[in-house]
Every structure is written in structure tokens, then in C-alpha cells.
Amino acid sequence: MSKRFGSQQALDSLTLTVRPGEISGFVGGNGAGKTTAMRIGVGVLAPDGGQVLWGDAPVGRLESARFGYMPEERGLYPRMTVARQLVYLGELHGLSRADAREAMVRWTERLRITQHRDKRVNTLSLGNQQRVQLAAALVHDPEVLILDEPFSGLDPLAVDDMSDVLRDKAAQGVPVLFSSHQLELVEQLCDRVAIVRAGRRVAFGTLDELRPAEAGGQVYVEVEGAREDWPARCPAAAGFQALQQGVLVDLAAGRDENDLLLEAVRHGTVRQLRRHVPSLAELFRDLVEPARETPPGGTGAESRSRDLDGVSA
Ligand SMILES: Nc1ncnc2c1ncn2[C@@H]1O[C@H](COP(=O)(O)OP(=O)(O)OP(=O)(O)O)[C@@H](O)[C@H]1O
Incomplete structure (x- = not known):
């Protein structure tokens, strides 16, 4: 239409x-x-x-x-x-x-x-x-x-x-x-x-x-008593983002949450550790917000797409 x-x-x-x-x-x-x-x-x-x-x-x-x-x-x-x-x-x-x-x-x-x-x-x-x-x-x-x-x-x-x-x-x-x-x-x-x-x-x-394929590799962790940047010293973490309570860790290639847990306990008491599943609100922001950063001349609609029924729209 x-x-x-x-x-x-x-x-x-x-x-x-x-x-x-x-x-x-x-x-x-x-x-x-x-x-x-x-x-x-x-x-x-x-x-x-x-x-x-x-x-x-x-x-x-x-x-x-x-x-x-x-x-x-x-x-x-x-x-x-x-x-x-x-x-x-x-x-x-x-x-x-x-x-x-x-x-x-x-x-x-x-x-x-x-x-x-x-x-x-x-x-x-x-x-x-x-x-x-x-x-x-x-x-x-x-x-x-x-x-x-x-x-x-x-x-x-x-x-x-x-x-x-x-x-x-x-x-x-x-x-x-x-x-x-x-x-x-x-x-x-x-x-x-x-x-x-x-x-x-x-x-x-x-x-x-x-959900993007890479989302499977994120783990949310709360470690009490740890420095805010504790994942920086964990080989299981490829990157991380500090959130209000805990941190969102990108797992390094070939590592899983068990590897991260073994490293996290060295930094403090692990209160929570779970795979991060992005909510619809997160997906929405991810897909819709890039439009605001569209360079002059672009429509913004080309910046990202995650369309799965094979129909170009
Ligand atoms: N009758 C109309 N005359 C002129 N412009 C219109 C008319 N109906 C919709 N539009 C314009 O078309 C665009 C899409 O509007 P639409 O109401 O379909 O959006 P929407 O996604 O339902 O928004 P919302 O979430 O705010 O309800 C908007 O820019 C709106 O201003």
C-alpha cells in the first residue's frame, strides 16, 4: 500500500x-x-x-x-x-x-x-x-x-x-x-x-x-561488591555496558555464561546472571531511532531492517 x-x-x-x-x-x-x-x-x-x-x-x-x-x-x-x-x-x-x-x-x-x-x-x-x-x-x-x-x-x-x-x-x-x-x-x-x-x-x-543473532551472546550480571568495570578484567567478556544495577556483558567468542560466572565470582558476590533477551521496546528503539541520525538526502528507512517474510517492503 x-x-x-x-x-x-x-x-x-x-x-x-x-x-x-x-x-x-x-x-x-x-x-x-x-x-x-x-x-x-x-x-x-x-x-x-x-x-x-x-x-x-x-x-x-x-x-x-x-x-x-x-x-x-x-x-x-x-x-x-x-x-x-x-x-x-x-x-x-x-x-x-x-x-x-x-x-x-x-x-x-x-x-x-x-x-x-x-x-x-x-x-x-x-x-x-x-x-x-x-x-x-x-x-x-x-x-x-x-x-x-x-x-x-x-x-x-x-x-x-x-x-x-x-x-x-x-x-x-x-x-x-x-x-x-x-x-x-x-x-x-x-x-x-x-x-x-x-x-x-x-x-x-x-x-x-x-532479535538480532548477536543478541544471544549477551549476559546480564549483577555482582555485589565489585568495581563497576570488573568485566574489563574478564577474558570471557568481549565488551560490556554498565547499567543501573548490573552490567550487560558481550561474551567473547567461544565463551558461555559458565565461563563468565567463574570469573565474576572472583570480583564479588554474584546476585544475578542470566542470558539477556532484548525486549520489544529495545528492538523498537534499535530499529526506529536510527532514523533520527539519517544523513541529509537519506530517508532513514534504509538504515536498518529486520524483515522476515521475504517480501520487500
Ligand atoms: N487525513 C489526513 N490528512 C492529511 N494527513 C494525514 C491524514 N491522515 C494521516 N495523515 C498523515 O499521515 C501520516 C501517518 O499518519 P497515521 O495517523 O497513519 O500515523 P500513526 O502511525 O497511526 O500515528 P499515531 O501513532 O500518532 O496514531 C502522518 O504524517 C499524518 O499527519
């Missing part, structure tokens, strides 16, 4: 594949193009170039009616009651009145908003409005689920409810795609993650696939 708004290239040949039964996370800095891509995905915005496929066939109006979409700008009718709104949206998607009512009852129970059924949406708290918005995306039992920042502003219990629903939908075989800036949540929930920067995809794959 490509999309330009005036002089702003919002999407630049971005490709994204969402697989049945998987939860995919869509992350990127503000203005990176996530909302634009999702709006194109569900057919509310037309791309300048590219297309949206379901299987091998282009998605038209009929197909996208079977998608469930939770927009970032919450698109509910503020003065309609929750129940009327959900029944109405169900009918709009082709359900009979009875089926739409049944779905409304089921989803308001599941999302714990039964007590709000007869209230106008604009009288609810933002978190409860968001639960209604999720119910609205689910009421017609969609075959694809696309959610734009569904977790923003939710309390921890609501985050759990939202997470459970997304997991259940994926377990039923529905492809689920959601955007979020809460990278720990993305890390916990997603089978696959796409990172986008300036309208281009810079990484796509499972978290294990996104």
Missing part, C-alpha cells in the same frame, strides 16, 4: 500479512502510518497504489463488511443507547434483529457492560466507551479483526478483558491485527509484530525472528 496526503508520504509500499489464528501487533512512532494502513485495510480509505487481498482475491465492499474494525477516533453515535447502537450496527452488517439482539446481549455480558445497556454512550467513562466500541467491532462475528490502539486508556482489568477477547478470537481462527504503543502488551499477546517507520515496514516477524 502507498498513500500520500499532500506532500506527506504516509505509506510507502507497505506490505503486511495477517494470518488466520494469529495476533499481529502493529507498532511505530507517532505518524508512522499505522492508522492509515489499517483504514486502507478495512476499506474506509483508498490507497494511491497497492491493494488489499483476502486470500488471493481483492477485498471489495462485500468482503470488508465481514471485517471487524475498532477505529482510533471512536466512531460511536454518542446519543444512542449502548443496546440500540449495537443492535443497529449488527443489523447494518446483515444480522436479523433477533440475531443482532442476541449478539448485543452476549457481548455486553462478555465485556461487562450489561449495566450500561440503556445508557447513552456519551454518558459512559472513556474506558467503558471503549468496551462498547469493541463490542461494536465484534457484534457481527467478524472474520477478520483490526483494532487501532484498542488498549489506550484502559485500566488493568479492562486490559485483561480486551486481551482475553483477542486471544479467543485468534483461537477461533480469526486473524487479529492491532496497533499499540504499549510494547510490553504487544510482546505478551502477539505471535508476530510489524514495526513501521515513516510509512515503511522495517521489521516483521515473530519476536525471536526480530
Whole structure:
């Protein structure tokens, strides 16, 4: 997909594949193009170039009616009651009145908003409005689920409810795609993650696939009573970085954590020693921050990429 708004290239040949039964996370800095891509995905915005496929066939109006979409700008009718709104949206998607009512009852129970059924949406708290918005995306039992920042502003219990629903939908075989800036949540929930920067995809794959190969050679160690630079005198350490509590050591070639442990105990009491597995937040910074150092003339998007489905994007 490509999309330009005036002089702003919002999407630049971005490709994204969402697989049945998987939860995919869509992350990127503000203005990176996530909302634009999702709006194109569900057919509310037309791309300048590219297309949206379901299987091998282009998605038209009929197909996208079977998608469930939770927009970032919450698109509910503020003065309609929750129940009327959900029944109405169900009918709009082709359900009979009875089926739409049944779905409304089921989803308001599941999302714990039964007590709000007869209230106008604009009288609810933002978190409860968001639960209604999720119910609205689910009421017609969609075959694809696309959610734009569904977790923003939710309390921890609501985050759990939202997470459970997304997991259940994926377990039923529905492809689920959601955007979020809460990278720990993305890390916990997603089978696959796409990172986008300036309208281009810079990484796509499972978290294990996104981790650089050299990451396996880092060990986090806390040694009480040791000098801050103790790894400098360890042959098992090729380099190190002092952190707030401990140090992050790059293992020397052919050495493992046992070698490092034997050397570390000579410097003090080893309180912790474990292989360092970079978090999504670290990977994100690694992939997205180089854009800020782009030399004049470069787009920044070429600086790093960790893309793993073989599609150039
Ligand atoms: N309707 C529009 N008119 C003009 N520019 C737009 C429009 N929609 C998006 N843009 C621009 O396109 C770029 C991508 O915006 P988009 O909303 O897709 O980013 P995003 O990744 O969802 O950001 P955020 O994380 O802040 O929600 C931005 O530069 C934005 O200003």
C-alpha cells in the first residue's frame, strides 16, 4: 500500500500479512502510518497504489463488511443507547434483529457492560466507551479483526478483558491485527509484530525472528561488591555496558555464561546472571531511532531492517 496526503508520504509500499489464528501487533512512532494502513485495510480509505487481498482475491465492499474494525477516533453515535447502537450496527452488517439482539446481549455480558445497556454512550467513562466500541467491532462475528490502539486508556482489568477477547478470537481462527504503543502488551499477546517507520515496514516477524543473532551472546550480571568495570578484567567478556544495577556483558567468542560466572565470582558476590533477551521496546528503539541520525538526502528507512517474510517492503 502507498498513500500520500499532500506532500506527506504516509505509506510507502507497505506490505503486511495477517494470518488466520494469529495476533499481529502493529507498532511505530507517532505518524508512522499505522492508522492509515489499517483504514486502507478495512476499506474506509483508498490507497494511491497497492491493494488489499483476502486470500488471493481483492477485498471489495462485500468482503470488508465481514471485517471487524475498532477505529482510533471512536466512531460511536454518542446519543444512542449502548443496546440500540449495537443492535443497529449488527443489523447494518446483515444480522436479523433477533440475531443482532442476541449478539448485543452476549457481548455486553462478555465485556461487562450489561449495566450500561440503556445508557447513552456519551454518558459512559472513556474506558467503558471503549468496551462498547469493541463490542461494536465484534457484534457481527467478524472474520477478520483490526483494532487501532484498542488498549489506550484502559485500566488493568479492562486490559485483561480486551486481551482475553483477542486471544479467543485468534483461537477461533480469526486473524487479529492491532496497533499499540504499549510494547510490553504487544510482546505478551502477539505471535508476530510489524514495526513501521515513516510509512515503511522495517521489521516483521515473530519476536525471536526480530532479535538480532548477536543478541544471544549477551549476559546480564549483577555482582555485589565489585568495581563497576570488573568485566574489563574478564577474558570471557568481549565488551560490556554498565547499567543501573548490573552490567550487560558481550561474551567473547567461544565463551558461555559458565565461563563468565567463574570469573565474576572472583570480583564479588554474584546476585544475578542470566542470558539477556532484548525486549520489544529495545528492538523498537534499535530499529526506529536510527532514523533520527539519517544523513541529509537519506530517508532513514534504509538504515536498518529486520524483515522476515521475504517480501520487500
Ligand atoms: N487525513 C489526513 N490528512 C492529511 N494527513 C494525514 C491524514 N491522515 C494521516 N495523515 C498523515 O499521515 C501520516 C501517518 O499518519 P497515521 O495517523 O497513519 O500515523 P500513526 O502511525 O497511526 O500515528 P499515531 O501513532 O500518532 O496514531 C502522518 O504524517 C499524518 O499527519
